[in-house]
Amino acid sequence: MSKPRAATSRVTRIVAVLAAAAVLAGCATTQIVPFTVQSDPLGAHVLYQVQTPVSDDLSTNEWIYLGLTPVDIRREVGRTQLRKADAFVLRVVKEGYLDQQKSWSGDDIVGQIEDKGRVFWNPRLVRVNQ
Numbered sequence: 001m002s003k004p005r006a007a008t009s010r011v012t013r014i015v016a017v018l019a020a021a022a023v024l025a026g027c028a029t030t031q032i033v034p035f036t037v038q039s040d041p042l043g044a045h046v047l048y049q050v051q052t053p054v055s056d057d058l059s060t061n062e063w064i065y066l067g068l069t070p071v072d073i074r075r076e077v078g079r080t081q082l083r084k085a086d087a088f089v090l091r092v093v094k095e096g097y098l099d100q101q102k103s104w105s106g107d108d109i110v111g112q113i114e115d116k117g118r119v120f121w122n123p124r125l126v127r128v129n130q
Helices: 005-027 079-084 106-116
Strands: 030-037 045-051 064-068 071-078 087-093 100-104 119-121
Touching (some): 030 079, 045 071, 106 119
Parallel strands (some): 030 119
Antiparallel strands (some): 030 071, 045 087, 087 100
């Protein structure tokens, strides 16, 4: 015996709504952070770190490698981690040049993503005196 079409259609809609809710709930816990980092000269290593209070359960403060410039990458960062961050730091490192870093607050990162669609940085590297 087959189910009436209305009941099948209703079940399909309910399943679709529940699936969409599950996806949206999962998205609410993370923020996709698109990074574009260049450097002058190119070929610098790029790392990032989310600095959180030491007493925080999320505090690892580890450096995460993103690649060599030019870098155009998307990373998933916990929204709670961004909210609680003391600083969100990008660092570029290249042999023969001084290391450079730039930091933002978590709110500044979210604002930059909303305004510009990404976090962008283009540091001009300074040679080490030899």
